[in-house]
Every structure is written in C-alpha cells, then in structure tokens.
Amino acid sequence: MDGHGRGPETDGVSIDQQRRLVTGLPGPRSQELMARKVAAVAGGVGTTMPVFAAAAGGGIIVDVDGNHLIDLGSGIAVTTVGAANPRVVAAVTAQAAAFTHTCFMVTPYDGYVAVAEALNRITPGDHEKRSALFNSGAEAVENAVKIARAYTGRDAVVVFDHAYHGRTNLTLAMTAKNRPYKHTFGPFAPEVYRVGGSYPYRDGGVDGASAAARAIDQIEKQIGAENLAALVIEPVQGEGGFIEPAPGFLPALAAWCRATGVVFVADEVQTGFARTGDLFACDREGVVPDLIVTAKGIAGGLPLSAVTGRAEIMEGPHEGGLGGTYGGNPIACAAALAAIETIEEDGLVARAREIETLVFRRLTDVQAADDRLGDIRGRGAMLAVELVRSGGDEPDPRLAREVAKAAHARGVIVLTCGTHGNVLRFLPPLTISDALLDDAFDVIAAALEELR
Known part of the structure; x- marks a missing residue:
C-alpha cells in the first residue's frame, strides 16, 4: 500500500x-x-x-x-484487517440481504459450521477439535471455564498476576486490576486463584522455566492439582501491560497441565489472528493449548468469539449446556470467514x-x-x-x-x-x-x- x-x-x-x-x-x-x-x-x-x-x-x-x-488502537485490537475491509464489507452485505438472524440453536445455518471448521483448521495442533461460538471475549472465557469444569469434574481455576479476562462477574474474578474494572462490583465468583507469572522486565533475571516452576509450586501447595479444572493464561498479557513471558514459561505450564489432567486454556482474545506476527501467539513456542479462546480480530469488527479445543474436552458439557441467542450470529460469521481469508490471502x-x-x-x-x-x-x-x-x-x-x-x-x-x-x-x-x-x-x- x-x-x-x-x-x-x-x-x-x-x-x-x-x-x-x-x-x-x-x-x-x-x-x-x-x-x-x-x-x-x-x-x-x-x-x-x-x-x-x-x-x-x-x-x-x-x-x-x-x-x-x-x-494505533484498532478498536483495541479488533480491526486487524482494517475497519472497512472490502471482503468483510461484501460478505456482511450479502448475508444481511439473505437473513440477519435465526438463532443457531433453533434453525442452524452453514456460516456457523464454516467458521467452526476454519477455527478447527487454523488453531494450534493437528488433533481432532470442536468449536463453539459466542459474542464477546469475556463470554468465551466463561464458557471455556464451564467446559473445563464439565470435563474434569473439578472446580478451581488458576489465573495470573496482571491478567485481564473480561468484565463479567466470573471474568472480573479472573482479572487482576482493580480500577477501573473491579472497584465496587464485587463480590466475585469463587474458586478463582491467582499466582505469579513471568514478567522479564521486573523479574530480576528469572528465566521462563524457573518462573513456571515457581508458579507450579504455588499451585500445588495452595490449591492442589487434583482440585484444578483449568489454568487460564494470555500468551502475551494485554491490559496488564503487554507482558511477554520469558521463553520456556508457557511450554512448562502446558506440560504440567498435561501431566496432571488440568485443562490448559490460552486466552488469545487480544493476541489471536495474526496480531503478534504468528497466526496465534502460542505458535511462537509451539504450545498447543487444550482450549483456545478467540474474539476481537476474529470478525473484522463484528461481535463474535469462540472456544476451540480438543474434541474430548469440548464434548464434556451436556447438549444444550452451551449456546446463547446471538452466539455465532450469521452476519458475524460471514465477516469472520472474510477476515480469515484476508489474513491468509494478503x-x-x-x-x-x-x-x-x-x-x-x-x-x-x-x-x-x-x-x-x-x-x-x-x-x-x-x-x-x-x-x-x-x-x-x-x-x-x-x-x-x-x-x-x-x-x-x-x-x-x-x-x-x-x-x-x-x-x-x-x-x-x-x-x-x-x-x-x-x-x-x-x-x-x-x-x-x-x-x-
């Protein structure tokens, strides 16, 4: 250009x-x-x-x-492919002329299925996957926790210092920063525990493996892996300060989760869809999350989010346990397919x-x-x-x-x-x-x- x-x-x-x-x-x-x-x-x-x-x-x-x-804001990392991308505009226009809504849970449509297929293809890992679509990043984070709890039969959730996961009651419990997000809005959802992460600029030279060992030790002593449904982490923290953990931190946490049966959830709401110079931030170190949460750049400015993950975990909830009136709206799905095409083709x-x-x-x-x-x-x-x-x-x-x-x-x-x-x-x-x-x-x- x-x-x-x-x-x-x-x-x-x-x-x-x-x-x-x-x-x-x-x-x-x-x-x-x-x-x-x-x-x-x-x-x-x-x-x-x-x-x-x-x-x-x-x-x-x-x-x-x-x-x-x-x-230099992109609507907080949303308009990654541009605020009026021609492919997105054309796709949205065509879908709006066909129909704006039926509710996928009532009379489904192919756009939702196509977005799920695309996410299953492009997210990290070549294992069998399933996806479910929602409206916002916070809603998708909440559903990832629900899915992990249903699959494991455990309750506890671990998050990290400086984390940001949303503004709903559960995600506010998961978010670290008080003002402007949490102040006066409690009490918050229980069984959410916060541990130290990796902050290279302020960690005094602690490497990724050592920072992970420190976090794991805190989890095992204060919570217990046997009680833990999910470990939820932003691969690069967003609102907390764009903190990129030291190399080795994420792989060590993912390996511990695999060994203990804890669901490793990557919150890629802000980092996903080419934003970090990889399709997803987890790709940089070859980390394959059990569940990956996406939103923001997914649909070129329209409200859409998703949870994508291992088929056996995603199938944990009972039928009817996931969904929502607007989740996977057909116009947003059309925009998402156009945005993904733009990222790949351009x-x-x-x-x-x-x-x-x-x-x-x-x-x-x-x-x-x-x-x-x-x-x-x-x-x-x-x-x-x-x-x-x-x-x-x-x-x-x-x-x-x-x-x-x-x-x-x-x-x-x-x-x-x-x-x-x-x-x-x-x-x-x-x-x-x-x-x-x-x-x-x-x-x-x-x-x-x-x-x-």
Missing part, C-alpha cells in the same frame, strides 16, 4: 492515508455529540478521545469534523512482523537517548513501551497519560495499559502504511521530548 496516497475504499469513498487536522480536537461537531453522549449514555461508559468517528480505513479514522487521525502474518521491525527501530532510537523508556516489548503489531522515572524503574503513569494526551491532540490515537497505568500500547491495523507509522512515531517522539 502506498502510504502517501489513498487507502482502501470505505462506503465508496477513498480515505486519504495522511494525518490531517482541520479543527482543534475535539471539533465543534464532536463537541455537540459529546454533549448528547453525556446526557444520554451512562457515565460509567468512558471514552479515550472526545472525538466521534465518521469513517475509517487503512490506518486512518476520520472524525465527524473531517479530521484524519492515525489509528499475508498479514508477515505484515505484522514488518510492523514490529519498524516500530522497534523507532522506539529503540528514542530509548537510546531517553532512559524513561524502561522497556520496549511485544510482538508483531502488539507492541508497548513501559515508561519509568528517569534513573530507575519506578513506574511513571503520569508520563504515560501526558504522552498519550499530547499524541491525541496531534491526531494520533494511542492507548495506555498496565497494572500501574504506565505503559503505552500500540495496536495498529495490519493495513496501516509504513508512512503513517513513521508519522505517528514522530509525534510520539516529539511528545516525549517536550515532556522531559
């Missing part, structure tokens, strides 16, 4: 793939809409930027005032690795002259920088907020994350051009320099 020219077609209008501000942010139309939002929408639903989208494609979001913003796994190379180079150049960039990490187009106070490794959430705010004012959408709120995370769509990435990181570098 020519980063200096025009990008993908969106509703018949080609979006200029350049950052351009024609008003201050927010512009007058966005301000009007924000006033309506405040009057109509519950205050608990916040927004990162006070601008309202009108169109999107490539690496650009156009707001209602005509400003062109560089998208070489987006390789594109994610190209983005990784470019972004790491830009951030490493900044880090060489600025010790507040404590750690640069991540894979593919799921990358982050952990900001710390100069001269040490104390987290600096204020700096992260101020850099993000400065980038937003200049038309670059940047998200923050991390248990301490001190991590800038970068999740560009894989359709973004190199030119837009360079422009975005020029803005971020300038913001960091201005905030010295």
